[in-house]
Amino acid sequence: MYQWLDYFRNTILIAVFTILISLVTSMLAAYALSFIKFRGRNFVFTLVLLVMMIPGETQLIPNFVIMAKLGLVDTIAAQVLPYGASAFGIFLLRQFFLSLPKDYWEAARVDGCGHLRFLWSIAVPMCRPILFTIALYSFIGCWNSLIWPLMVTQSPKAQPIEVALATFLTSNSADWQGLSAAAIFTTLPVVIVYILLQKHIIRGISRGDGIRF
Template structure:
């Protein structure tokens, strides 16, 4: 596990170190296996200043755009998918196995296959070049429904029946019993959804034409042009974009691990 951790952390450390190097120094020590590979000889914050205060590419605006979309999608995914998962796990309705099988079959379809149909659908709705095209299609997650459904299915039915006997409605049972018991799974799904939208590149590149509305990963790619690639700025921008994700994961890692490993209700 230590070896795996080192292999995972070394690229992040190199990225941070590279973001503090002048461009001329970046590749000078790239092939040397010594301390200079990870410790800048002439550390500088110029790369961060140029990235943050670039008038042509307002990076702080891109971070704000991405934050709005990622938070909106995460909130919608948690609400919509938790209700769908509860219906599949605990409610009875005609054709439930068939509908659930159809949902699961969508997981084997590559996302690239649906790019053109989704783009045409956004065009017909008039949502191109707007955040709606990024938020609404992402509100439904088949994997999210499957994850929460497996978690909800392990909640003892006797608890729900007791609540119904006491007069609780389906909505009250869902909000007061099921959701509090599924906090780790909800946080796990929320983290995965937020990360996926924070790192989204292809779909925003397709549906957004206004540079002022663009997402952070597309903005990072803009540092590569016909004149050349400014790798120092790319590393600085990548470090800035990675910091919120690392902070969020470190803060919620306990719940994330529980959501992955737990499949039922304890206690």
């Protein structure tokens, strides 16, 4: 029981840190692609769209090589850093930022508001539904992640709950009651979070209407 709590704690830590980092990087990148004019801005956004089309499996070996060279194998950080940027989050937030009237930024600039202040005080409060959507997608991705944690971890001190469930399935294939309890234990938190935030998800996705260049 205590070991399962350790797996549960590891998964929560991975999810929380991944969500926080991905939200920060998504907001900053999306804001730069929306409000800051620089050469190649549309090309950078096209690259973001292309990243969304690349299967995650193709990134496993390069990510593992990088984590190994950094000495982060079998750590929580190795399961957080590769997913600290979300192309999906950048896409959604950029589409929302482009829909904001330019008058907001012009009025804020007249009042002496800089880019970071405008982002934090005006843009972020208006895009909370989208932030909830990105956070939930990151949470579900972290909670259900199996292949990457299985590659990059070897000990229970850093393994998430999905790896524990896969190990339990292999070693206790005949213990159907235990397998059922473990499956419910790993699935129930995701279901609860989705039920609580489903309205925010629908609102967040509906705000990113169409692709703008």
